[in-house]
Amino acid sequence: MKLFTDCLPYIMAAIYLIGFFVNAFPGEKIRDNYRRWGYPAKFYYVTAAVEMITVILLSIPDLVTAGFILSMVLNVAALLTLYRSRELKDGIAALIFILVSAAWILVFCFSEIR
Template sequence: MPRIHWGNVLAWLLAAFFLVGAYGNTFITAEIAADYARWGYPESFHYLTAIFELTAAVMLIFRPLRLYGSLLGSAVMLAAAVTVVFHGEYAHATPPCVVLGVCILVAILTVRSRRSR
């Protein structure tokens, strides 16, 4: 029976999360558009977010790029958390902080995996 590499499993789950996020930020609802406007972002800023999320997802899938994908994903989630905290929406900070933690964990596991080879 093959051994499960949890770093790979987490990286693929994170990639799936960012793929869904990229889709959601490409085809935003009126409610999400209102959120971006309320936070002071330009009208098309959600496309930039989608590009960053898609790039992070692709990088997470490929092991040689995984560390960079986890760092990019960390930056996206840190920006999301800072945005909602800055605007006093503290309850909305929990999901990006959890995903930020997973991104950091994937980065650590990736570095450890590279060192053990």
């Protein structure tokens, strides 16, 4: 259990850091996706900023819970976008991130109550 609570925030932060770079320096495919989803031009920079904030929160021990909450919000937005555009099969990763974040929060909160 200690490995779960100690390492998971850093693993998630590393994944979000990759997401930050993908959205901060988007290729044509990323730009096309955002256009197809109906987002304003350069909205991928907003996503990149939120991902970087998530990285920072997940990397600071006292703010990890906030990082997991922001992770859930970001991925719920991603799922809603994919649902709206009828691309829900691409939402598996977002769903996994939501479940992992929720599990971490539950484990952390219950361990703090004891």
